[in-house]
Amino acid sequence: MATLKELSAKKELFSGGHRLCAGCGIPPIVRLILRSAGSPVVATTATGCLEVGTSIFPYTAWRIPWIHSAFENAAATISGIESAYKAMKRRGNIPADKEIKFLAIGGDGGTYDIGFQALSGALERGHNFVYVCYDNGAYMNTGIQRSSATPFGSATTTSPAGEVRKGKKEWRKDLTKIVVAHNIPYAAQASPHNWRDLEKKGAKAFNCGGPAFLNIISPCPLGWYTKSEESITAAQLAVDTCYWPLYEVENGVLRVTYKPKEKRPIEEWLKIQGRFKHLFMPENKWLLEETQKRIDAEWQRLLEMDGKHVF
Amino acid sequence: MEPATKTKKQVGLTGNSAVAYAMKQIDPDVCAAYPITPSTQIVEDFSSYYADGKVGTELITVESEHSAMSACIGAAAAGARVMTTTSSQGLALMWEMLYVASGLRLPVVMTVVNRALSAPISIQCDHSDSMGARDSGWIQIYSETVQEAYDNLFQALRVAEDARVLTPAMVCMDGFITSHAIENIALLDDSEVKDFIGEYRPKRSLLDVDNPITLGAMTLQDSYMDFKHEQSKAIAGAKAVVAEVGKEFGERFGRSYGLMECYRLEDAEAVVIVLNSAAGTTKVAIDRLRDKGTKVGLLKPRLFRPFPHEEIASALAGTKAVCVLDRADSMSGFGGPLFSEVRSALYGRKGCPPVIGRIFGLGGRDYTVEHAFGVFGELYDILEKGKVEKPFGYLKP
Numbered sequence: 001m002a003t004l005k006e007l008s009a010k011k012e013l014f015s016g017g018h019r020l021c022a023g024c025g026i027p028p029i030v031r032l033i034l035r036s037a038g039s040p041v042v043a044t045t046a047t048g049c050l051e052v053g054t055s056i057f058p059y060t061a062w063r064i065p066w067i068h069s070a071f072e073n074a075a076a077t078i079s080g081i082e083s084a085y086k087a088m089k090r091r092g093n094i095p096a097d098k099e100i101k102f103l104a105i106g107g108d109g110g111t112y113d114i115g116f117q118a119l120s121g122a123l124e125r126g127h128n129f130v131y132v133c134y135d136n137g138a139y140m141n142t143g144i145q146r147s148s149a150t151p152f153g154s155a156t157t158t159s160p161a162g163e164v165r166k167g168k169k170e171w172r173k174d175l176t177k178i179v180v181a182h183n184i185p186y187a188a189q190a191s192p193h194n195w196r197d198l199e200k201k202g203a204k205a206f207n208c209g210g211p212a213f214l215n216i217i218s219p220c221p222l223g224w225y226t227k228s229e230e231s232i233t234a235a236q237l238a239v240d241t242c243y244w245p246l247y248e249v250e251n252g253v254l255r256v257t258y259k260p261k262e263k264r265p266i267e268e269w270l271k272i273q274g275r276f277k278h279l280f281m282p283e284n285k286w287l288l289e290e291t292q293k294r295i296d297a298e299w300q301r302l303l304e305m306d307g308k309h310v311f
Numbered sequence: 312m313e314p315a316t317k318t319k320k321q322v323g324l325t326g327n328s329a330v331a332y333a334m335k336q337i338d339p340d341v342c343a344a345y346p347i348t349p350s351t352q353i354v355e356d357f358s359s360y361y362a363d364g365k366v367g368t369e370l371i372t373v374e375s376e377h378s379a380m381s382a383c384i385g386a387a388a389a390g391a392r393v394m395t396t397t398s399s400q401g402l403a404l405m406w407e408m409l410y411v412a413s414g415l416r417l418p419v420v421m422t423v424v425n426r427a428l429s430a431p432i433s434i435q436c437d438h439s440d441s442m443g444a445r446d447s448g449w450i451q452i453y454s455e456t457v458q459e460a461y462d463n464l465f466q467a468l469r470v471a472e473d474a475r476v477l478t479p480a481m482v483c484m485d486g487f488i489t490s491h492a493i494e495n496i497a498l499l500d501d502s503e504v505k506d507f508i509g510e511y512r513p514k515r516s517l518l519d520v521d522n523p524i525t526l527g528a529m530t531l532q533d534s535y536m537d538f539k540h541e542q543s544k545a546i547a548g549a550k551a552v553v554a555e556v557g558k559e560f561g562e563r564f565g566r567s568y569g570l571m572e573c574y575r576l577e578d579a580e581a582v583v584i585v586l587n588s589a590a591g592t593t594k595v596a597i598d599r600l601r602d603k604g605t606k607v608g609l610l611k612p613r614l615f616r617p618f619p620h621e622e623i624a625s626a627l628a629g630t631k632a633v634c635v636l637d638r639a640d641s642m643s644g645f646g647g648p649l650f651s652e653v654r655s656a657l658y659g660r661k662g663c664p665p666v667i668g669r670i671f672g673l674g675g676r677d678y679t680v681e682h683a684f685g686v687f688g689e690l691y692d693i694l695e696k697g698k699v700e701k702p703f704g705y706l707k708p
Contacts, residue, residue: 041520042389042518042520051529052529055525055527055528055529056528056529056530056531057528057529057530057531057534058534060525060528062525063523064520064523065516065517065518065520065523065524065526066517066523066524066525066526067385067388067517067525067526067527068527068528068529069381069384069385069388069408069411069415069527070407070408070411072377073377073378073381075378076373076377076378076379076381076385077381077382077384077385079371079373079378079381079382079385080341080371080381080383080384080385080386080387080388080389080391080393081385081386081388081389081517081518082385083341083369083371083382083385083391084340084341084369084385084386084387084389084390084391084393084518085389085518086369087340087341087367087368087369087391088340088389088390088391088518090367091340091367094518100518100520117374117378118374118375118377118378118381120374121373121374121375121378122378124374125371125372
């Protein structure tokens with residue numbers, strides 16, 4: 001495992017000067033992931049904040065080969081790149097000892113929703129690639145519309161907190177669990193505030209020999225209505241309240257990689273975010289209670305599975 | 312020297328088997344495909360070649376046609392020679408990615424086995440699928456017979472990968488009528504194919520990790536249009552390359568191809584213009600009418616994208632009446648797509664003949680020699696009356 005000093009000495013493959021927002025969770029995630037690969041990486045990105053913010057022609061933030069083709073197909077695109085690598089290596093057009101890693105990145109829109117089928121297909125086919133989902137919990141690039149990753153109760157521009165309906169009424173889709181059901185060698189949840197855990201998971205993902213999936217919570221000051229300087233705190237609170245547990249499933253065995261010494265009440269995470277403001281009105285108290293109950297139950301279930309074979 | 316294949320024994324193959332065999336001979340680096348009627352057999356046959364280790368290809372059995380084209384794009388951007396195939400709804404599902412493949416200038420080659428689009432659902436032939444993709448920036452080559460579908464695939468690859476073109480290409484043939492009909496065709500030797508298509512070595516590739524490129528960048532008002540302009544010039548220029556490659560194919564193998572086929576057109580008064588297999592039926596009608604002394608002829612465009620507008624207009628100089636038969640309706644209330652293109656090509660030309668358009672054969676409806684007689688009859692009516700009463704409409708059953 002790399003120390004912070006070692007990580008900082010590694011070549012920066014994601015240039016500054018990109019147009020992602022101040023306080024956006026994506027750049028630290030991408031920088032850590034690229035540092036964790038250990039070999040040259042070829043990446044593709046689904047349409048979204050990361051793509052738009054890093055590639056406005058004629059500039060690019062990518063110091064690695066990078067392609068964007070569309071919104072819903074990052075996993076299919078990387079399938080093609082990885083297959084080309086295999087075929088060309090077999091034919092001797094690429095030296096046998098030339099190791100290249102393959103990375104697909106999408107937001108929760110491009111991963112949980114519109115890109116879900118392509119992701120499932122690529123995982124099932126067993127391509128050797130890492131898929132990173134930066135989950136900021138809504139379609140932030142197009143102006144904060146709900147996704148299936150949007151938390152229960154959250155206000156978005158397509159699930160506003162109105163007179164009658166109080167934000168998103170559905171619980172979020174547990175995509176990590178669905179990915180685990182594909183029986184891939186490695187899947188994990190991570191957070192940018194815990195760089196050590198994230199880097200370690202990145203390294204495991206790149207070296208597990210098959211498809212790997214990392215679901216990483218990504219604070220979004222614009223859509224969460226948080227202060228830019230509080231992004232990393234917001235990520236930490238998501239983990240310490242157990243809204244976003246850090247765990248991994250390696251060859252079928254689940255391990256919770258971080259257990260908060262003191263589990264914080266969910267209000268602590270919600271109250272710093274403008275998108276949950278309406279939940280703190282007295283008449284909506286039951287929504288908060290509902291949220292806490294569900295998080296407690298899910299955390300409990302996860303702890304019960306800790307150390308066990310889940311497939 | 313006698314071209315090698317001219318004397319070769321012929322073999323009986325369906326259109327699909329011939330295309331799959333051509334793909335085996337080409338032996339692309341990557342094939343990503345999803346089966347759909349009536350092109351399924353191409354994927355099945357190719358999967359057998361793959362299973363038997365007869366190709367060095369990496370076969371990606373994707374979960375949808377959208378992913379098929381997405382994987383083709385990824386593979387082509389990685390510097391691979393890439394092929395796929397589809398039909399109908401499959402092509403429609405790829406629609407978004409067709410534009411990405413052509414916009415990124417990736418020379419993917421795809422066989423489209425033409426089939427009607429839903430609704431109502433039909434698995435039979437018409438051209439609404441490939442015509443729906445006519446503005447996607449892909450080169451489109453149409454094939455009357457199994458032999459043409461086979462020969463066109465090698466040529467399409469050469470054209471698409473040509474450094475002057477770098478544009479994806481689709482080779483179209485009629486579903487069932489050609490894809491499932493057994494014809495005697497002459498095959499090329501593997502070595503002839505290898506010599507003809509050569510190696511594909513793109514200048515830039517995602518796998519060249521020492522020289523990283525950014526592909527598919529976001530463009531703003533200051534650059535998008537310039538990319539499109541370059542693309543437009545490249546596909547327009549593909550016309551000359553198609554002609555050049557068709558000629559070379561003829562010199563090597565004895566079967567020459569141009570931008571179109573003119574059948575008994577030289578002194579023809581009444582001319583039918585039609586794509587793919589219906590051209591064969593029309594030729595039979597023409598022979599019979601010619602036997603009776605009627606001056607009728609056929610123009611069969613082989614290249615539809617880019618559209619050989621000057622060549623078609625020149626070939627029609629001297630004709631007195633033209634009927635364009637479309638196996639697709641563009642639902643414009645103004646005839647089919649081929650009709651619009653031909654009329655537009657002729658517009659403003661001196662002595663421009665009257666041009667009518669008729670939609671035929673949708674969803675696999677038969678087109679017989681009798682239908683062709685009817686069409687020529689309509690053209691002679693126009694010549695007699697000196698006016699066009701119905702410029703466009705559906706062919707009577």
